[in-house]
Amino acid sequence: MFIGTGRCASDGVCAGPIVELKETIQTPIFDRVFDESKELSLFDSALQRADKELEELYEKTLNNLGQESADIIDMQRMMLQDPDISQAMIDKIKQGVFAKDAIIEVGKQQAAEFAALDDPYMQARSADIKDITLRLYRLASGQDKVVLIKPCVLVSNDLIPSQTLDLDKSMILGILLRQGTMNSHASILARTMDIPLLINANVPNEDLNDRICVIDAHNNKFYLDADDSTIAKVVTSSSYLQEKEHLASFKGKESITKHGRKIKVCANIGSPDDVEGALLNDAEGIGLFRSEFLFLGKTTYPSADEQFAAYASVVRAMNGKEVIIRTLDIGADKKVDYFELPQEQNPALGFRALRICLKREDLFKTQIKAIYRAAAFGNVLMMFPMVTSLWEVQKAKKICKECEKELLEANIDFKVPKIGIMIETPAAAICSDKLAKEVDFFSVGTNDLTQYTLAIDRQNENLDDFYDEHHEAILELLALIAKNAHKNGIWAGICGQLAADLSLTDTFIQMGYDELSVPANTVLKLREKIINSKAIYKDENQ
Ligand code: PEP
Numbered sequence: 001m002f003i004g005t006g007r008c009a010s011d012g013v014c015a016g017p018i019v020e021l022k023e024t025i026q027t028p029i030f031d032r033v034f035d036e037s038k039e040l041s042l043f044d045s046a047l048q049r050a051d052k053e054l055e056e057l058y059e060k061t062l063n064n065l066g067q068e069s070a071d072i073i074d075m076q077r078m079m080l081q082d083p084d085i086s087q088a089m090i091d092k093i094k095q096g097v098f099a100k101d102a103i104i105e106v107g108k109q110q111a112a113e114f115a116a117l118d119d120p121y122m123q124a125r126s127a128d129i130k131d132i133t134l135r136l137y138r139l140a141s142g143q144d145k146v147v148l149i150k151p152c153v154l155v156s157n158d159l160i161p162s163q164t165l166d167l168d169k170s171m172i173l174g175i176l177l178r179q180g181t182m183n184s185h186a187s188i189l190a191r192t193m194d195i196p197l198l199i200n201a202n203v204p205n206e207d208l209n210d211r212i213c214v215i216d217a218h219n220n221k222f223y224l225d226a227d228d229s230t231i232a233k234v235v236t237s238s239s240y241l242q243e244k245e246h247l248a249s250f251k252g253k254e255s256i257t258k259h260g261r262k263i264k265v266c267a268n269i270g271s272p273d274d275v276e277g278a279l280l281n282d283a284e285g286i287g288l289f290r291s292e293f294l295f296l297g298k299t300t301y302p303s304a305d306e307q308f309a310a311y312a313s314v315v316r317a318m319n320g321k322e323v324i325i326r327t328l329d330i331g332a333d334k335k336v337d338y339f340e341l342p343q344e345q346n347p348a349l350g351f352r353a354l355r356i357c358l359k360r361e362d363l364f365k366t367q368i369k370a371i372y373r374a375a376a377f378g379n380v381l382m383m384f385p386m387v388t389s390l391w392e393v394q395k396a397k398k399i400c401k402e403c404e405k406e407l408l409e410a411n412i413d414f415k416v417p418k419i420g421i422m423i424e425t426p427a428a429a430i431c432s433d434k435l436a437k438e439v440d441f442f443s444v445g446t447n448d449l450t451q452y453t454l455a456i457d458r459q460n461e462n463l464d465d466f467y468d469e470h471h472e473a474i475l476e477l478l479a480l481i482a483k484n485a486h487k488n489g490i491w492a493g494i495c496g497q498l499a500a501d502l503s504l505t506d507t508f509i510q511m512g513y514d515e516l517s518v519p520a521n522t523v524l525k526l527r528e529k530i531i532n533s534k535a536i537y538k539d540e541n542q
C-alpha cells in the first residue's frame with residue numbers, strides 16, 4: 001500500500017476503485033490526405049455539436065447545481081461563439097492544417113494569452129479556453145465523452161470545469177489531482193458538490209485504473225491499494241464523517257436557544273464562489289460579503305457592470321436570504337497599486353476603507369450603484385467599514401441619496417437596501433448610541449476592533465500573545481454596542497472572527513446579539529451551540 005499526501009481542497013473521506021482521466025489531447029497523427037472543404041465542414045459540425053452539448057450541460061448544471069455553476073458553462077458557450085476564436089481556427093485550416101490540429105494550436109495559443117494577463121479573472125479564463133478546445137478537439141476527432149459506469153475515485157493531472165460538470169456526480173466518490181489550486185473551478189465545484197478532493201497529490205505515474213484508493217481529505221492523505229482493514233479504519237472511524245453526520249442533523253433547524261431567543265447564523269464570503277459553501281452549510285444569509293476581492297490583484301478598477309454581475313450572482317444564489325455587502329475596505333494590508341495611495345507610516349491608521357470612499361466619490365458611487373442594482377434581485381443590505389465619526393456616516397448616506405437620484409434619472413432598475421455600519425473602531429463603539437440613530441443595523445468587526453482597542457497591529461505575528469480578543473475592554477465594548485443598538489431599535493451582529501469562537505457564544509447571547517456571521521464551515525457548529533445554549537438575554541434598556 002502506498003500512502004500519499006495532498007492538499008485538502010474539499011473536505012471528506014471516501015474509498016473506491018480508481019478511474020484515471022488521461023489527457024485527451026494526443027499527438028497529431030497525419031493519417032489522411034488533407035482536404036480543405038472536408039476539414040472545414042468537420043470543424044463546422046464540431047462547433048455546432050459543442051454548442052449543443054454546452055446548451056444541454058447548461059440546463060443540467062442549472063437544475064443540479066444552480067445559477068452560479070451554470071454561468072461557467074454559459075460563459076464558455078459565449079467564448080465558443082466568439083468569432084475571433086473560431087475564425088483563427090478556420091484560418092489555420094485554410095493554411096492546410098487538419099481541423100483537430102488547428103483547434104489545438106489556436107486553443108493553446110489563446111489559453112496562453114489569457115494565462116499571461118495580469119487580471120486573475122482573465123487568467124482564470126485560460127482554463128475555460130482549454131476546456132472548449134478539448135471539447136472541440138474531441139468532437140472533431142470523433143471521440144465520445146468520458147462516461148463513468150461505476151462509483152469511483154477520479155485521478156487526473158488537473159480537471160477543467162466542464163469535465164467536472166460533465167461527469168456523473170453520483171459516480172464520483174472523490175478526486176485526486178496531481179496539480180490544481182484551491183480556487184480553481186474544479187476545487188470550487190468539488191466543494192459545491194461536496195466531493196472530497198486532494199490537490200497537488202503525489203499520485204504515482206503508473207497504471208492506476210481499478211486500484212482501490214482511500215481519500216482522507218480531512219487529514220490530507222490518500223491510500224493507494226488500500227486493504228480492507230485500512231478502508232475500515234480510515235473511512236468508518238473518520239472523525240470528519242462522524243462530526244459531519246452529526247452536524248448535518250442541524251441543517252434546516254432554527255438557531256434558537258433553550259430560552260427561545262433566535263440568533264441568525266450567517267456566513268462570511270470573499271467572492272461569489274464562496275456562496276456554495278454558505279448554502280451547503282445552510283447559512284441563513286451572508287452576514288459579510290468582503291467586496292474588495294473584486295478590486296484586489298487587478299491592474300485597473302472593476303467596471304460597474306463587472307461589480308453588478310458579481311453582487312447579483314450572490315444575491316440570486318441566496319434566493320431571498322439576506323446578503324450584507326460591505327463597501328470597499330481597501331487600504332492598510334489590502335494594497336492595490338492602481339489606487340495610487342500615498343505611502344504611509346502607519347497604514348492601519350491611515351487612508352483606508354470608508355475614508356478612501358468619502359474622498360473618491362466616483363469610485364464609491366460606482367460601487368453603491370452596482371449594489372443598488374443587485375439589490376433589485378433579492379434581500380440586500382449594505383454596510384460601511386471603518387467608521388469613526390458620525391459625519392462620515394451622514395456623508396456616506398448623502399452620497400447614497402445622490403446615487404439613488406442618478407439611477408432614477410437614468411431609468412435603471414434598483415432597490416434601496418437597508419444601510420448599516422461596521423463597528424470596528426473604539427470611537428464607533430463608544431459613540432454607538434448616536435450612530436445607531438443614523439443606520440438600520442450594526443455589524444461588529446472584532447478583528448479590527450481588537451486591533452484598534454488594544455493598539456496591536458493584527459498583522460504582526462510577534463504580538464500574537466498580546467492580541468487578546470477576550471480582553472475585558474473588547475467584551476465591554478461589545479456589550480455597549482449591542483445595548484445601544486437595541487436602545488435605538490436596530491439589530492446588532494458580529495461578523496469578525498470572534499463570532500466563531502464558541503466559548504463566547506453564550507456571552508454574545510447574553511449581550512443580546514441578534515446575528516453571528518462566521519466562516520461557512522462553522523455555521524452548523526455554531527447553530528448546535530446556540531440550540532443547546534441556556535444563556536438568557538435581559539434587555540438592559542427596559
Ligand atoms: C473585522 O475587522 O472584524 C472584519 C470583519 O473585517 P476585516 O477582517 O475584513 O477587516
Ligand code: MG
Nearest residue numbers: 424445447448
Ligand atoms: Mg475590519
